[in-house]
Each structure stands twice: as C-alpha cells, then as structure tokens.
Amino acid sequence: MNIRALIPQGIASRKVVLAVLFLLLLFIFPAIAFAFTGGMHTESVHRRLGEKSVKAETQSHRPVRRHRKLGQETKPPQDAEFNVVSYGAVGDGQTDDTPAFQKAWAAACSSSKPATMLVPKEKDFLVKQTTFSGQCKSSVRFKLDGTLVAPGRSTWPKENLRKWIVFSNVDKLTVSGDGTMDGKGEVWWKNSCRVNKNLKCTEAPTALLLSKCNHLKVENIRFLNSQQMHMSVEDCKDVTLKHITIVAPGDSPNTDGIHIARTKDIQVMDCNIKTGDDCMSIETGTENLYASKITCGPGHGISVGSLGDKNSEARVSNITINKAHLVGTTNGARIKSWQGGKGYAKDITFEDIIMDKVKNPIIIDQNYCYMDDPLQPKACKKQNSAVELSNVQFKNIRGTSGTKEAIKLDCSDTIPCHDLVLQDVKLTFSGHGKGATSTCKNAKLKKSDNVIPKTC
Numbered sequence: 001m002n003i004r005a006l007i008p009q010g011i012a013s014r015k016v017v018l019a020v021l022f023l024l025l026l027f028i029f030p031a032i033a034f035a036f037t038g039g040m041h042t043e044s045v046h047r048r049l050g051e052k053s054v055k056a057e058t059q060s061h062r063p064v065r066r067h068r069k070l071g072q073e074t075k076p077p078q079d080a081e082f083n084v085v086s087y088g089a090v091g092d093g094q095t096d097d098t099p100a101f102q103k104a105w106a107a108a109c110s111s112s113k114p115a116t117m118l119v120p121k122e123k124d125f126l127v128k129q130t131t132f133s134g135q136c137k138s139s140v141r142f143k144l145d146g147t148l149v150a151p152g153r154s155t156w157p158k159e160n161l162r163k164w165i166v167f168s169n170v171d172k173l174t175v176s177g178d179g180t181m182d183g184k185g186e187v188w189w190k191n192s193c194r195v196n197k198n199l200k201c202t203e204a205p206t207a208l209l210l211s212k213c214n215h216l217k218v219e220n221i222r223f224l225n226s227q228q229m230h231m232s233v234e235d236c237k238d239v240t241l242k243h244i245t246i247v248a249p250g251d252s253p254n255t256d257g258i259h260i261a262r263t264k265d266i267q268v269m270d271c272n273i274k275t276g277d278d279c280m281s282i283e284t285g286t287e288n289l290y291a292s293k294i295t296c297g298p299g300h301g302i303s304v305g306s307l308g309d310k311n312s313e314a315r316v317s318n319i320t321i322n323k324a325h326l327v328g329t330t331n332g333a334r335i336k337s338w339q340g341g342k343g344y345a346k347d348i349t350f351e352d353i354i355m356d357k358v359k360n361p362i363i364i365d366q367n368y369c370y371m372d373d374p375l376q377p378k379a380c381k382k383q384n385s386a387v388e389l390s391n392v393q394f395k396n397i398r399g400t401s402g403t404k405e406a407i408k409l410d411c412s413d414t415i416p417c418h419d420l421v422l423q424d425v426k427l428t429f430s431g432h433g434k435g436a437t438s439t440c441k442n443a444k445l446k447k448s449d450n451v452i453p454k455t456c
Helices: 009-046 054-060 098-109 186-190
Strands: 080-083 092-096 115-119 124-126 130-133 140-144 147-149 163-168 173-176 180-182 206-211 214-219 222-224 231-234 237-242 245-247 258-261 264-274 280-282 287-296 302-307 313-322 325-327 333-338 342-358 362-368 388-401 405-410 418-429 437-441 444-452
Touching: 080 098, 098 115, 098 130, 173 206, 231 237, 258 264, 280 287, 280 313, 287 302, 302 313, 302 342, 333 342, 333 388, 362 388, 362 418, 405 418
Parallel strands: 080 115, 092 124, 115 140, 124 147, 130 163, 140 173, 147 180, 163 206, 173 214, 180 222, 206 231, 214 237, 222 245, 231 258, 237 264, 245 264, 258 280, 264 287, 280 302, 287 313, 287 325, 302 333, 313 342, 325 342, 333 362, 342 388, 362 405, 388 418, 405 437, 418 444
Antiparallel strands: none
8 A cells, every 4th residue: 555645745744854853853963062072072081090181280380279267367477587696796705796786787777677686595795885776677676685795894985985785766676585784884883983982973884775766665674783874765755665674783873774864655564673773763855654563672762853953944744653662772752853943843643652661752852962073062052943843643652661751742942842642651660769750841732641641
C-alpha cells in the first residue's frame, strides 16, 4: 500500500520539516558546540600534573591582602637607631667619647623619620661639655642606658663653667632610659666658697640643661652628684618629667634637683630627690605647673623662688604641688622673694603633703636675703618694692616639724601677701618641750580652718 498516498500532501511536508529540525537539534548543534569548546575542555582534562594555567599564574603574583582583626592595633614604625658605639665611642670611662656623641647626634637629628640615639648599657662614657642642637628633621629620643661620666674639673673651659650636657632648640625630644648622669661633683664641692669660706666663689656646671625644647619628655633618668644643679628646664613649653631619681649628699652646695624657669605647661611626676639644695626650685616665667608624688630629702624643700633678685620682675602663676613627702629637709613648702623686686606670684597651691621632721614646714619669706659672697656678708638693704604674692593655699599638710616654728609667714611691709588660705594643717614639734608655734607678719589671710598650730 502507498502510505504517502493515504496522507494528504500538505501534512506530509510539515512532518518532514519537523523531523529534519529534530535531527539538527539532536546531532548537529552539539557537534558545533564541541568544536568551539572541546579543545579547551581537552586542555583542561589533559593538563599535565603540576602545570599552572595562565590565569592561575597571573593570580599567584597578586599580593595577598590580609585583613586586620577587629580591635587589633597596627604597630608603629620603628625608630631609626644611632648607637654611639657605631660612631666610635669606647665607653671605658677614660677615652674622650665626645666626638662620637656629636657624630651620632648629627645623624639622628638629620634623620627624616623618628630617631633614637642610643647610649648602650654596661658602659661608662666620658663626655666633655657639649651641646646637642636642633632643629631636627623629626622627633629624637636620647636613650641613655649606660652612664655618662663628667670629666675632671681642670678640663672645663674657663670662659663657660655653667653647663655640662645641653639640649637646645630641639622639639619633640625624649630623654629616657635606665642610665645615669654622673657629674663627679665631689671635686667641685671642695672648691666651693660655701664649703671652704677661704676660697673665692666661682661658677660650676649644671649637669643637664634643656633650653627652648617644646613637647619635651624626660623619663627614668638617674642623676648622681652633679657639680651644681642637676637638671634645669628653661624657656620650654609642654614638658613632662617623670620617674626621675636625683642623688647627692645633703651638704653638697647649690645642687638643686629640678630647676624650672620661663617654662609653661609642665608636669613633674613620681620623682625621688635627695640633694643639698632645693629639691625643686620654681622660678620666674613658670606657668601651669603640676607636680605630684615628689619625695624630697635631704634638701632644702620645694621652693617657689627666689623671685625678684636684683630688682627684677617676676611672673609665676598656676602652680600646684600635690602629694609630696618631705623628710628631714631644711624647709618644706616655701615661697621666697627678694625686697626690691616686682611682678607677681599667684594661684599657688601646696596640698596633701607629709612633713617628717622638716625644719620650717610652711614658710613665706618676702624678705629673702642670700649673700653671694660669705666672705663679705652684708645686711640686705630695706627696699620699698616687692613681688606681689596672692591666692596662696596650704591644704591638708600634716606631720612633724624639726623646729618649734612650724609656720612662718613673713610678708612685705609695702606689698603684703594676701588672700592666703590655710586649711586642714596639723604640724607638731618632733623635739622635746612645748608644742609647735607659728609667726605671722603682714600676712592677710582669706581663710584659716582647722590649723595646728594656730596662726594669724
């Protein structure tokens, strides 16, 4: 039978077309797709073991990015280090290491990134009078872990005896470490007119002078037997001094511990000072000073002044001495100014202080007089001007006085000190006999509350 004859012609044509399309979809199009992708597939399947694709090789050269964990701090970049030994310092206590120190400083000061000038431990470096000057390109740390040893008295230049180590005009300076500055002061003291009154009075060096250094830190340094003052901070701003130890005999002449002048915004924290003069002396031009946890003794106490010497003008304000402990000192909390001076000292607070057998625990002396030459003692002339003292507070001061006179307020006849506050003061005499006493001359108190011995 002829099947096509039984099927209408139009219907057969359509079925043929559909069958052809079906065959194309089933066999032809997959073959074309394989032709385009088969090579790549074959390469992927047959790639030799260990062979990298171009894409993988390209990715392998990309840096791996690691994300910082939440709360994890980034480490600050390390300072460039300049070890004085690398510049020729010997450190045997006898060889002059001054040139090596100067070379190391020049390199550190010229560094474009923060620098550390290292004085290594377990060595004694003989350094003569020298000045480390700025301006430096970046911050500098003078890391003293060894010992600086001063030269003999005969090697000092006669035209300038007043300084040993000087940092001048260096901003963002840090002086720190576990080391010592040994001034070898004994030979200087023997030749002082304060010790031997038959000798002519001469100058002596300050161990460390910091001049015109802003944003300054001095930490953990130990001073031993300075020739005269141990450390002087002058014409600086934004200063932190902490964990400083100063040691000299109680009879060493003019060996002030920390001397501050013409400096603003200072913190002095956790210092232990044993010396032969003022543990701290705060002079004209000092503003905004806060000192806390100062241990003093032996020494002459913590002093504001002397001010107004040689008819000069004083400017001192906003001084706070807090949580001090004074042991066996010749004075305690003291303000001293000369007759004939001018200017002011105001807003001064001594608080939370313990006195242990301190002579003159609380003293204001507007008639201070100090003889430059003990061979020619002269009475100070009475003068009509004085530095004005105002808003001075003594609060929560307790302990024992080594003298019967525990409180002495000796103010000027012409410009009396005024607006004084004594509050919660209890001082007893450590000796035998009657209790402690007080004297009051030309002092105008704003408040006196719970004070023993009673005053004014």
